[in-house]
Amino acid sequence: MRSVLRFAVAVATVLASIEAANALVRIDVDLSTQTMRVNSGSGDSYEWPISSGRKGHLTPTGWYRPIGLYTMVHSAKYDNAPMPHSIFFLSQYAIHGTTAVGSLGRPASHGCIRLAPGNAAALFAMVKAEGASIRISGRIPSSGVEIARRERARPVALGYAPLPRARSLREWMRDPFAGF
Numbered sequence: 001m002r003s004v005l006r007f008a009v010a011v012a013t014v015l016a017s018i019e020a021a022n023a024l025v026r027i028d029v030d031l032s033t034q035t036m037r038v039n040s041g042s043g044d045s046y047e048w049p050i051s052s053g054r055k056g057h058l059t060p061t062g063w064y065r066p067i068g069l070y071t072m073v074h075s076a077k078y079d080n081a082p083m084p085h086s087i088f089f090l091s092q093y094a095i096h097g098t099t100a101v102g103s104l105g106r107p108a109s110h111g112c113i114r115l116a117p118g119n120a121a122a123l124f125a126m127v128k129a130e131g132a133s134i135r136i137s138g139r140i141p142s143s144g145v146e147i148a149r150r151e152r153a154r155p156v157a158l159g160y161a162p163l164p165r166a167r168s169l170r171e172w173m174r175d176p177f178a179g180f
Helices: 002-021 117-130 169-174
Strands: 025-030 035-039 045-049 062-064 068-075 082-090 093-097 113-115 132-137
Touching: 025 117, 045 117, 068 117, 082 117, 082 132, 093 117, 113 117, 117 132
Parallel strands: 025 132, 093 113
Antiparallel strands: 025 035, 035 045, 062 132, 068 082, 082 093
């Protein structure tokens, strides 16, 4: 009788862990409509406007998993611009918050996917807790140009994680990646 009970508990544990493993946040970005649909493992769903890469700075399409999460990152390439609640999915590309909320709904970034700050914070918390799968598809609405595909080259990073102490601009200019 005890062995049957142990077996039942073991089966229940395995089934629960399989269910937990499938509880990923599903992020579906449609570049054609400049929207993001999010379905969390807990059953919540959202649809938010985004800004993707504009002409000349296209957002890559494909399937991705998060490779890095940072509460605050500053762009090393674009005037030290803040990138709050960054979810990096391919080398220099991330989903992050922006203060340029007036641009949401149309291509305006250098390739990243921008969200309103509150939406970026909510997405960041969900992905941190549950993990995620990211699908990016579509074309830029006005151009009809095929969106950039996943690249093999390792380009210069667009962002870097902040250091515990903010360095001066002079220190940063001498070596932007010191301490990494």
